[in-house]
Amino acid sequence: MSLALQTFSTVKDANAALRAAGTRYLGGGTLVVRAANEGDVSVSSLVRVTDPGLSRIAVSSGKARLGASVTMAAIARHPELAALAPAARAIGGPAIRNMATVGGNLFAPAPYGDFAVALLALDATVVTEDGETPIEAFLAGRDTSRAIVTGVGFALPMAKSFRFLKVSRVKPKGVSVLSIAALLELAADDTVASARIALGCMADRPIRATAAEKALLGCTLTPREIAPALAAAPQGTAPITDPIASAWYRAEVLPVHLGRLLLS
Amino acid sequence: MELRKDYFADVRKDGLHEIGQPRPRLDSPGHVTGKTTYFADRNFPGMLHLKMVRSPHHHARIRSIDTSEAEKHPGVVRVLTARDVPHNVYTILILIQVGPEDETVLADGKVRWKGEAVVAVLAETERAAQEAAAKVKVDYEVLPAVFDMEEALKPGAPLVNEYHGQNYYLYDSGECRKVRFGDVEAGFAQADHILEQSYQSSPIEHAPTETTGCVVAPEGNDRFTCYTNTQAMFFTLDNASIILQMPGSKLHFVGGTVGGGFGGKVDVIVEPIAILGAKLTGRPVSFVYSREEEMQISSPRAAEKVVIKDGAMKDGRIVARKVTGYTDAGAYSRHSPYGAQKGAAHYPGPYTIPNVWIDTYCVYTNRTPSSAMRGFGVTIGDFALEVQMDKLARLIGMDPLEFRFINAYRDGDMKAHRQPTEGAALIECMQEASRAANWPVAEKYMAMSSYRKGA
Amino acid sequence: MAIRRGRGVAAINYPTGMNLGGDPTQALVHSTPTGNFMVTLSSVDLGQGMKQIMAQICAETIGVPTDRVVIDTADTDTGPHCMGTFASRGTHRAGNAVIQAAKEARQVMLEVAAEELEVNASDLETDGQGNIQVKGAPQKSISIFDVALSAHFKRGRSISGRGMFLIPRSYPEKETGAMKPSTCYAHACTVAEVEVDDETGEVTVLTVKNVFEIGRALNPKMVEQQLVGGSWMGISHALYETTEPYYPNRDHGGTDFNQYLMPGPGDLAQTEITVLERPSADGPFGAKGPGEMCANPQIPAVANAVFDAVGVRIDTLPITPERILRALKAQAAG
């Protein structure tokens, strides 16, 4: 059996074709073509969709909708997505960013998937033909998800309320030791009114730092007041061990980097 | 870069026409236009692709190998096992009379490291070869493995390699290569300070951007041309000749343009089996390591352990140094017996020490076989030696750079392996480093020279 | 958080060539009918520039510009034996073989020129530009182009030479280890300056100042290439590289360039290189082998600088952020 590519103009037809065994969806190719090149013979057929809507970026009344085929490069250069540009630029080198897609990033196993970390902090919804799913639920069930993701939607964060940090061993581009995305609303007195923090590499997929989120409420962003939140940050995490860093190291430095992000 | 012509000007003839001139590289125009031809840039009609079935176990007995499903797979042309290899047990240094033969081209009855080659599949496409390789069934009985050199040297440790009979390379000098110079115990007895420390390293991959590989084409006259990125053409050809029991005159190797080596392409691994495939099928064969194979299957730099015990005087003179070096060869020798010996010759470093004792061991474990890499036998030793020097200086309470001047070797000094020092230049390097790094040392050190009058 | 700075030094030497079974390399040189010179070898160019250096060595020896020399290497049907390119031996061993072959070819060339000019060969010299002239009377000259034509078509001479360089095997004495492992040694001293983040264990190498003594810089730009690249690899070995990051657990070995860590273009230390040349007695124009040793001194220099910065010794390579952080925590715990 050689590898074969089937091209469809609609998601509906592609979804039907994807039901066949050994069939995978081809987005930017950075995951699935790599797997085939590396001898993953479980993949015998690839499916792609040419619908231009999948590559569309729509921004209106504070909401953004990104087609699943939108690339990291397209996000990084889009003027109305400036808040997300640091997260998009954190993915790979320039060639990878021209290929890697929003949809693909949702499925990228840790230490990859830094853009999905940003989407998790933004409480995005993931769109398929079956409807819309909150990203947290989507990520939890992604291993068995079969329907093609067509896009993601989220409320654009207010200026400066969204922060993103990726820590790598290799500069300027290496895979993550960890990544952190934080959406923080500050009250008039500069205390944290709401916090949503997502972490990459602290589990096999992006997860939220719910204990830290809670501990931050009502704090001003000073070293003393955020200390309990930093101490709580590792709660509920199960960091990965990979060639980049051990679970121990990731857990140890998470509070350090979270603190630096919050105080930046 | 600054070329300091004022040093050693009295022993150097400058002003040559071509030597010393920054001529442009004749190969670079090919590089920047993408025209330079590497081995994999050759493509032949009907070329087969070779994929290797590898051991998933660190140490196991092979009960049986079933290739029947793989052979029936569409696109498969030939499946090779140990019995197809004319002289399956080999070692590359046998060419220079360093044995015993201790490694199998394809595993025969046993695997000794995770990743060891067991079955070779030749197919019309890479994909077909991968699919067929997944259908090869090998029944293993897993055996206890040993990954630690000191564990491996203990009585009762699992025996890694029966061709050696013990978990170390047996030199003519015994279980290790030895250097004995002066009386090291007397040196320790007279020393004001004693420092014994242990250093370790991890295997390091050469990681050239071009992976190891070759393309073999039958020439139609019972000769085979092997386009290869080996670092050593005749070394590889002659070893292939032994393994394949083919006269060397039947082999034609073409190479010499290599996408990075760093010592990683001296092991004679891909060529013999690819030539065998071409011979048995009559077709061109390509065997190119995947990046994963390059990173985890090709020989790395050996993991090493170095124990250094020094005796030093209050005035900074090192009076005794004892070094025990362990080189982890992994499961097979490849070049490691030489690496350990090279280490023995290198210690105690570029310093003049009157009492020296060196033991270097080449140890077998169930780790990936290691081999040569840039700085073979020396790089890790230098790490250990020079960190030890820093510790010693601080122990004595001296500036680390001045401490090195006190002990630096100079022309005529007798080395531990009993060769007089010639052409020394360590002192001048340190003097220049002192200036370049703005790390001042006492005037007497800046006035030193590697020359010795009458030496 | 504190970023703490430290510096460290290391000084090393390095042998040129292997010495196990004898260490030979051979070369052949011949001229074409129009006075270009072919050097035939089986030596391998790994990227360090073997072909270019052999061309310069042949050109200098024969007395022609480098662009008159063509290197034909690494075809076993034509090239004579070379042990291989490793152990810092290529330039030294093959260079000596090329010199010997080129000298022999030069002698024939001068003899043919002498016949054409009706003088003694010993009275002739090359001008380095492609001509042969009478010493002290440069107006009496002949081009090498014409000499080669004459040799081929008129005088029936082969302007060619054979070169062989062999370091004989040295057998270590069993009990004392007395041996001759090398005939010449290169030298280096490196000072590294680092910053260590004492909350994460991350190390930034700020500067490396390398002094290398390499015998002879045959082509200074190519020497610089190798020394700069080697210095980078030394830092990489010190801080990043391992195929078994969690040994004795052998899982999690990197299988690609994302996982097998090396410094990226944004991690580069400011690198200074100074080169000294103390010609070796048996090197081609005094050259030694700098290719391996240039990556060695950075490793201990960086290790010593890390200690200078944060007061912990990491005696196991690589010196990862994790190892530093664990040591700092142990230090803090007393």
Added chain:
Amino acid sequence: MAKVPVQFTLNGSEKAEFIESGTTLLNALRDKIGDTSPKGGCHQGTCGACSVIIDGELRLSCLTLAETCNGADIKTTAGLAEGGVLHPLQRAFLDAFATQCGFCTPGMIMAAKVLLDRTPNPSRDDVVEALSGNICRCTGYEPIIQAVLTAARANSQNAA
């Protein structure tokens, strides 16, 4: 095996081939069309040696299926010199001694070309970022960075 037609422009000339479905652009260029300037250093998307320019954007040909490139305009390092005259980037790589083994060079030059096409006067950080997906094991990167900066200066002087 199913063969599919592919047709695209490679360095200004039309190419049409039948290839096996699922063939990467890298393999199609090298094995079918004979342009071996893109190199297969990893086939994983981690080394950049296979970089090509597709419709003005830098791509990894090892992760791109050839049949998705129908109608595309593809450029490789082999097509960069025009009329035998080296591109300023190629010239700068020579002058800066920025190649050693040369295996990464075609990919590096592609990455640098895309940068200079869009950012004629790049900062050092711009160059570092542009080369960040390309691995070199020989040079330590510095000569390559200097070559790209030199080429940019040469370009802007020519334009002035």
